[in-house]
Amino acid sequence: MPELPEVETYARYFARHALHQRVVRVDVRDERILDEIRRETFVRKLKGREFDEVRRHGKHLFARAGETWLHLHFGMTGDLAYYRGDEAPRFSKVIFDFEGGTHLAFEDMRLFGLAALVDSPDAFVIAKGLGPDPLDPAFTFDRFDALLARRRGAIKSLLMSQEIIAGLGNLYVDEILFQTSIHPKRAVDRIRENERRAVFTTMRRILNEAIRRHGRETELPGRYLFHHRETGERCPRCDGTIKRTVVFGRTTYYCGSHQK
DNA sequence: TTCCATGTTCCGCA
DNA sequence: TTGCGGAACATGGA
Numbered sequence: 465m466p467e468l469p470e471v472e473t474y475a476r477y478f479a480r481h482a483l484h485q486r487v488v489r490v491d492v493r494d495e496r497i498l499d500e501i502r503r504e505t506f507v508r509k510l511k512g513r514e515f516d517e518v519r520r521h522g523k524h525l526f527a528r529a530g531e532t533w534l535h536l537h538f539g540m541t542g543d544l545a546y547y548r549g550d551e552a553p554r555f556s557k558v559i560f561d562f563e564g565g566t567h568l569a570f571e572d573m574r575l576f577g578l579a580a581l582v583d584s585p586d587a588f589v590i591a592k593g594l595g596p597d598p599l600d601p602a603f604t605f606d607r608f609d610a611l612l613a614r615r616r617g618a619i620k621s622l623l624m625s626q627e628i629i630a631g632l633g634n635l636y637v638d639e640i641l642f643q644t645s646i647h648p649k650r651a652v653d654r655i656r657e658n659e660r661r662a663v664f665t666t667m668r669r670i671l672n673e674a675i676r677r678h679g680r681e682t683e684l685p686g687r688y689l690f691h692h693r694e695t696g697e698r699c700p701r702c703d704g705t706i707k708r709t710v711v712f713g714r715t716t717y718y719c720g721s722h723q724k
Numbered sequence: 725t726t727c728c729a730t731g732t733t734c735c736g737c738a
Numbered sequence: 739t740t741g742c743g744g745a746a747c748a749t750g751g752a
Contacts, residue, residue: 467730496748523731540731541749555749575748576731617741626732635730681730713743715728 466523466538466577468598468631469674474536474544475520478527481546482560482568483515487529489561497557497570499535499578509581510534510560519585521597522630526585533585539576545569594630598667605664612652612660619655619663620648621712632667634714635681635690636674640667642689642701647723648711693717 466474490507492498498506513529520526527534536542545553548566552559556569558579570579582588595611596603611628622628623637632640641648644662646655655663677683681690687700694717697706704721 470730537731540729542731573749574729574731615740621741633730710743713745714731 466540466542467633467636467679468523469636469671469677470679471520471523471525471538471631472599472675473679474538475518475525477544477546478515478525478568479518481566482527482562483518485562485564485566486514487511487560488563489559491559491561492557493559494557494575496575497572497577497579499537499580501580506579506581521585521589522594522626523633524585524588524594524630526582526588532581532583533588535578535580535582535585535588536570537578539572539574539578541571541573542577543571545571589630593627595626595628596630598629598631599671605661608664609657609660612655615652617652618649618711619646619652620716622652623663623667624712624714631671634716635693636667636670638693638717639670639689642718642723643670645722645724648716648718649709650724689717689719 487510490510492503492506495503509532510529515527515529517528518525523537525536546566546568553569553571555571555573557572558570560568596607612622615622620637620641623632623640624634638648640663644659644666646659646663674681674684684690692700692706694706695708699706699719699721702719702722704719706717707720709716
């Protein structure tokens with residue numbers, strides 16, 4: 465379920481449970497989850513260490529362990545589980561055993577996620593060309609607006625592009641555009657400044673709202689589009705009908721009446 | 725059985 | 739150069 469609010473929730477979960485404990489074993493259960501690192505190297509550099517800091521940028525989570533940082537990306541189905549005992553979660557791909565008998569499992573059913581080591585989160589963000597994190601306090605409307613300037617193409621495509629803004633995914637982009645009454649296919653150069661401001665503030669409001677609900681979309685207010693992602697549904701904000709299309713290769717829901 | 729999925733990347737084409 | 743459509747990846751659930 466990993467868009468920004470989910471990954472923020474995972475980051476807090478990691479920080480709450482898995483810091484300052486010695487890693488006594490690193491169990492890579494499926495090597496395919498590792499990104500450009502050999503299993504032996506991954507294990508060697510983490511075993512015996514303690515994680516002592518967690519950071520997030522967009523959908524990427526980083527946890528510092530000595531000289532290196534664990535990097536996790538959750539793909540479509542990634543998750544974390546901290547537990548005690550021998551019952552590893554079904555789709556565990558990497559399990560960290562801590563002294564004291566607890567474990568942190570990185571689960572990923574569909575294997576679109578990845579685990580790796582990086583020298584630093586900042587260097588990784590630069591190397592990958594990731595855009596700013598929308599919740600970074602230093603990320604202002606003016607910076608947001610500059611990122612959209614001189615571009616064409618559908619607004620949804622831009623908001624989905626991680627090299628422009630890092631962290632938004634299919635559900636949250638649809639939600640932001642629904643709540644700002646903007647059609648997902650509207651060209652960005654045909655969006656007025658007051659609408660761009662609305663997108664910026666609504667984006668932050670929705671993300672913070674979702675984080676307050678621990679990244680669980682199902683707990684978002686009933687008037688959110690999230691609960692009405694079905695062709696033919698009644699729009700919870702007007703008398704329109706929910707329609708479905710494809711933008712940026714992704715199934716897109718929007719209200720055929722109030723989103724222009 | 726068939727279709728779909730909250731992500732990312734790569735390729736070809738306009 | 740920019741943007742977009744399509745396919746691929748792996749796998750469970752409706």
